[in-house]
Amino acid sequence: MFRKRIVTALAATTLVAAGVFTAVQAAEPSAPAIKPTASVVPAFDHIVLVMFENKKYSSINGSSSAPYFNSLAAQGAKFTNSFAITHPSQPNYVALFSGSPQGVTDDACPINLGAKANLGSQLAGAGKTFKGYSEAMPSDGYTGCSSGTYRRKHNSWVDFSNIPASANLRNSAFPSDFTQLPTVAFVTPDMCNDMHDCAVGTGDKWLKSHLDAYAQWAKTHNSLLIVTFDEDSGTSVNQIFTAFVGANVKVGSYSESINHYTVLRTIEAAYGLPGINNAASKSPITDVWQ
Structure with a gap:
């Protein structure tokens, strides 16, 4: 034997x-x-973050008024426990960009925050680039509080003196050749298309029209789209819809609790940057990467 x-x-x-x-x-x-879960955030060539307005999670998730939001999230990572920081809008925009509301508690304008640390200044210090694209802003570099359907309160980068005017662009400057995008771009629709003054369906159609081409390109070009909201509809829960779509993203729903600081920390981690302010105490999101 x-x-x-x-x-x-x-x-x-x-x-x-x-x-x-x-x-x-x-x-x-x-x-x-x-496929194992990556222990670090991929070093994306490009990250584009678009922020919508004032809708609670349940107004978007599964809604027949938001078919594109839901189909897009089904192509990537949907976060079922994502939260804003506070109310109203402006401090959330500032918090996502700099890790803190910086003492801002309302939508007053103008807010001038000097040369405090922020994502844009971090990226510049690391040899990377940042640009913000605002729909309906009347001219590149504009610092006024409002014009038509544009509102400065939804444009946090203009509040910091260490972000050059050349990084404050109209959305019409968003390149059709996505290789020309900066390392990180923030996109702000106008007061109608961001759903502040118009219906969910309006924002849904805008997102598909303006960013679906980038979302599909990102999957095969080491890039990422982040779709999120500044705050919910004014409740104390403040739960919002957030999704990541792009290269190296594991499709699925993720239930860990995240907020604007977590998203900022994740973007920072992609480029080896330390967390600033309240983002420093957050761990970057790592379970959604292949």
């Missing part, structure tokens, strides 16, 4: 060496490949 086992083992070894089968194939011929 012992001699027979030796002969059998030698025969199997010979077959493996000849490439007839592998040990894994012999033991588990139909076992699917398992």
